[in-house]
Amino acid sequence: MTETTLSSITKEVVIGVDRPFVVIGERINPTGRKKLAEQMAAGDYSRVEADALAQVEAGAHVLDVNAGVPMANEPKMMRDMVALVQSLSDAPLCLDSSMPAALDAGLAECNGKALVNSVTGEEESLEAVLPLVKKYGAAVVAICNDEEGISEDTDKRFAVAKKIIERAADHGITKADVVVDPLVMPVGAVGNSGRAALMLVRRFREELEVNTTCGASNVSFGLPNRVDLNGAFVAMLIGAGLTSAITNPLHLDVMTSITGAEVLAGIDDRCKRWMKRCRRLAKEVAA
Numbered sequence: 426m427t428e429t430t431l432s433s434i435t436k437e438v439v440i441g442v443d444r445p446f447v448v449i450g451e452r453i454n455p456t457g458r459k460k461l462a463e464q465m466a467a468g469d470y471s472r473v474e475a476d477a478l479a480q481v482e483a484g485a486h487v488l489d490v491n492a493g494v495p496m497a498n499e500p501k502m503m504r505d506m507v508a509l510v511q512s513l514s515d516a517p518l519c520l521d522s523s524m525p526a527a528l529d530a531g532l533a534e535c536n537g538k539a540l541v542n543s544v545t546g547e548e549e550s551l552e553a554v555l556p557l558v559k560k561y562g563a564a565v566v567a568i569c570n571d572e573e574g575i576s577e578d579t580d581k582r583f584a585v586a587k588k589i590i591e592r593a594a595d596h597g598i599t600k601a602d603v604v605v606d607p608l609v610m611p612v613g614a615v616g617n618s619g620r621a622a623l624m625l626v627r628r629f630r631e632e633l634e635v636n637t638t639c640g641a642s643n644v645s646f647g648l649p650n651r652v653d654l655n656g657a658f659v660a661m662l663i664g665a666g667l668t669s670a671i672t673n674p675l676h677l678d679v680m681t682s683i684t685g686a687e688v689l690a691g692i693d694d695r696c697k698r699w700m701k702r703c704r705r706l707a708k709e710v711a712a
Contacts, residue, residue, distance in 0.1 A: 427601050429564050429636045429668075431487060431517035432537040438486045438517050440604065440636045440668050443692060446683055447669035449519050449540075449638065450485030452476040453510065455494050465502065466494050470509055477510050483674040487540065488514065490531065491521035500530035507534040519566075519671070525553040532561040540564045542671070543606065544593075546571030546585035555596045564602040565593070566638060569625070575608055579621050582607060583628055590633060604636045604669065605629050611646040612654075619644055619658060623665045630666035638669040641679075656682035663690055681706075 428441035440447045453476050455462035461472050477488055490510055492502035499522065507518060511534075519540040520531040528541055543566035544554040558565045567589040569575075569582035576582055586605045593603050607625035610618035622639065629637050641659045645651035656679045659670060663686035674680055684702045687693040 427634050427636060429601055429604055430538065431519075431540055431564060433511065433515045433517050434536045436515040436517065436537075440638075442630065442636075442666060442668060444668070445486075445692060445698065446663055446667075446687055447486045447638075448484055448674050448680070448683065449487040449489050449669055449671040450476075450480035450483075450516075450674050451489050451640070451642075451671045452480055452673060452675070453489060453506070454491035454521065456491065462494050465492070465506075466497050470506065473506060473509060474513060477513050480674050481514050481516055483677075484680055485674040486516065487519050487669075488516045489519040489521050489542065489671055492527060492531075493522060493524075499524050499527040503527040503531040504534045507531045511536055525557060528554065528557055532557060532563060535561070535563075538562060538564065540566060540604065542566045543568045544589060546588050548572070551589070551592050555593055555598065558593070558602070559596045559598055564604060565598070567593075567603050567605045569606065569608045575610070577610075577615065577617075577621070579625055579628075582621075582625060583632075586625075586629060586635075587633065590635065600633070600635050604638050605633070606639050607637065609639045609641060609643040611648075612644050613647045619661075623661060626662055626665040626667050636668045637666065638671060639667065641670045641672050652676050652678050655679050659683055660686040663687065677706075 426442045428439050431438045492499050519542050521542040522528050541563050545568045569585045571585050590600050590603050607622045609622050612618045642655045644658050645654040660682045688699045
């Protein structure tokens with residue numbers, strides 16, 4: 426099966442169906458975090474440092490870095506944050522921006538092979554992002570929407586994914602370096618969004634033979650007990666073939682669901698990671 430390799434100077438993370446599930450830590454993102462946005466705008470990255478270290482300690486394999494503070498110099502901020510996070514951890518990075526100039530600045534600062542988040546099926550996005558992915562030898566998240574927006578028709582989303590993979594190939598980017606995101610909608614607003622995501626993940630795995638990711642917590646937006654719902658959803662997605670997710674590793678119940686799903690999906694050799702996690706949790710409870 427297809428494998429997507431990401432790296433820092435000293436560490437390699439491989440995303441693949443037969444590999445451990447890859448957790449991309451989502452916390453270094455000012456969206457919806459007013460205090461973090463204010464600190465970043467003022468040049469204070471202490472919370473970024475704390476989030477980076479806490480996520481790696483909690484089990485994140487890759488760290489998402491987003492510098493999208495309104496009215497800020499996003500390219501400079503992205504470059505500075507990439508340099509900072511790389512000085513704290515050897516985790517590979519996922520650079521998260523809708524601004525090509527910010528992606529360019531961050532990729533130029535990256536030591537290793539990063540994941541670019543993201544490219545859509547829109548012509549403007551394809552022509553701006555894919556050349557950067559090729560230039561820096563990165564991998565890219567393909568988001569299944571285009572000029573018509575996000576379709577509730579799974580066939581249309583599948584067609585957008587296929588289009589992005591084909592256009593990436595035109596730029597010399599193999600499908601191993603395209604990680605497809607089916608786009609998870611809030612189930613409280615779109616009742617079949619969970620089922621649609623599961624169906625698409627299976628199709629991406631079986632028909633396109635690509636790796637997949639998603640913002641799994643989107644499914645629970647607006648509902649109570651979000652962490653419980655997110656944990657159940659991620660476990661089902663892993664069963665369908667999802668190979669990575671952008672999520673919060675500080676949510677212990679979600680991380681436990683991921684580890685349990687790995688056991689049941691047959692990708693945890695002799696249940697080693699499950700038993701290691703159980704021992705760790707037992708020690709924390711005892712302490």
